[in-house]
Amino acid sequence: MSNTSENPNPSSSSAKMTLKTSDNELFEVEEAVAMKFCTVKQYFEDEKDSDVAARGSTTVIPLPNVHSAVLTMLISYGKKLPQSNAVADNHEEEETKKKERKKYEQGLLKNLMPGELLDLISAANYLDFKEGLEFFNQALADHIQNKSVEYVRKFFGIKNDYEPHEEEKYREEYAWAFEGIECWLIGELKQFMAKTKTLDIAGTLLGIKPALIVASFSVRGLNSLDSNILKPEMIAPGENILAAWINAIGPTGLDSNT
């Protein structure tokens, strides 16, 4: 591609491409990253074959099936992938990079809702972004593995369209497949139950003088998960209370703390 005076950013070392999403957002992406989206790569190469000289660096590639929020995530994942033309690292550098990537990936998946994950998979499939598709597919598979049918249905909003007697018959036929999971799940559940504690409501005490006042800076309102519970959910008397700390490292870093 020939760029004479049209080049908007002469100091940038890598070429950039512009992608337009379904909600008409424009994204400027480095060529190296955009080329990982094979659909984009194909489009770019097709465009290159046809009239090149007139275009310069202002080609905008339309992605009518991809929303901007989804593209943002895919681009940031693409940037973290090892570049194909990078010099081979020795073991040390490879390990460090692997660790960093794993941390990044965990962070990415942590707050992902099922709907978002599915949007990412659809988009990665449309863009033919192999590494991204593989990664998000695996994340989805992880949500199915070792989970009960009820959990998977609820998590992904799958409608059960079997008649109850049909499902019963099916479960019986496939009892051999369910057996392991349910036995194991029951075991896991028992372990989990042993670790949780329940809070009992002791009751409300009346006639205490002077009445305690909730500090002005404490949060009020409804609990976001259950609107029957008012904030603050847990409260104890006193302000300016020093928190507890573990013995190993105290708040002041001195050998002893009073």
Next chain:
Amino acid sequence: MNMSGQRRRIERAESCLSSVRQKSLTNTDADIISTLPDFLLSHILSLLPTKDAVVTSTLSSRWRPLWTLVPLLDLDEDQLFRTQNQTFRFPEIVSRIFILRNTVPNPTPIHKLRIRCFNNCVPLHIDTWVRATFRHRVQELDLSICTDPNEPLGLPRSVYFCSTLVVLKLEGNFNILISPPSACEFPSLRILELRNVKFANSDSLSTLLNACTVLQDLTLNANFTNLDNFNLIVLIDTLKTLDLRVESSSYKVHINTPALEYFSFSGPLGEDVVLENLPNLDDTLIDIDVQHGVSIQDYAKRVRDFMRPLSNIVDMELCIEVVEILYNASSHDDIPMFHNLNSLSLFGFHYFEWRVVQVLLHRTPKLQVLVFDLSADRSRSAIDGCLQKLQDVPECLSSHLTACHYRELSGNEIEMELVRQILKAARVLKTMRISVEDTLDSEVKLRVCEEISKYQRSSHFCQIAFD
């Protein structure tokens, strides 16, 4: 694009994401996952063990046939047979899977078969399943099985003539019998891994290797004692990685692989080991065990001759015992020079003495990265030689070393002394990375970190990183 523009875009994207989020939250009737195309869903199911894939068929009627579209079978006994008091046993479950899969009108041919079974594995069953699969154009076979040693499993002939096989991985307890017919052919095989298998006779392995014309990765963990004078000849032009692990030393090895990039050797070094024509070799891992019954001098010479063809490598992982063997040789000048060695990683189970490692470091003039991965018995008191000072500082330490990494530091005096000496000798060191052992008390961790930060550093721009 200016900064505020970027920030605006990120904010807008985030608000878009939350609107998408809201949509999926409120619209629980939206069963988006079921709208994904079949091939995508079956690809996702292929990432699951087969049992979990089968269970998805009860999610809804859309999902019913999907598991049969998955072109692979991953049958792991651990997964399928988790608790002792299950009514269905592993072979029964696998049979049902095979049968149910074939009751569909056009069953998807199986491309990959993976079986892991360590308890009460009956060879006849495995044989049946492998035969059933090899009627199709299989690309990958991965068997990891333990059977009664008196009941070996012979691979069916169809495996040896499979023209589409790309990956073959076999792992057993010397129960898988490799008996390739002389006409055996593997025109597509790229990855071959044989671990603890039994060879029918001393030509079996050569027959097998000669049949692999495009092999790229070879892993061979073998115990050759069941055969006398075992002959391993590797003359594959396309081989890129070779991982050889032996347990006895009665064997002959001849390796001539011009495309080899990675070579790993583990075990006692036999007498007749020839390595030649390795112009592309970059990376090696050498873990040679001490050999009894051979004099120290002879063994040192053997190890030296073994390592000479490897002298152009860039990256080496070396067991500390090898360094000691080389040190025990009569003349240190015969140790090959590693002119291109950029990164050296020393691993092993005991601490070393500086004078031993020094000898090696004198032969690695351009070394830039040094890694220590020594897990040793820390309850033992310090061995005398381990705390001595660096005598004759090797040139690479003082003028080339830019990065050093000490793994699994537990804070004992030998390790601390080593770190201190390196920090003192390395004049161009940029990073010293210390990975403290996980099980260490946080108090001890803090003390160790503080102490190391106080050590004298010859390099003004040296950074110490702890993790």
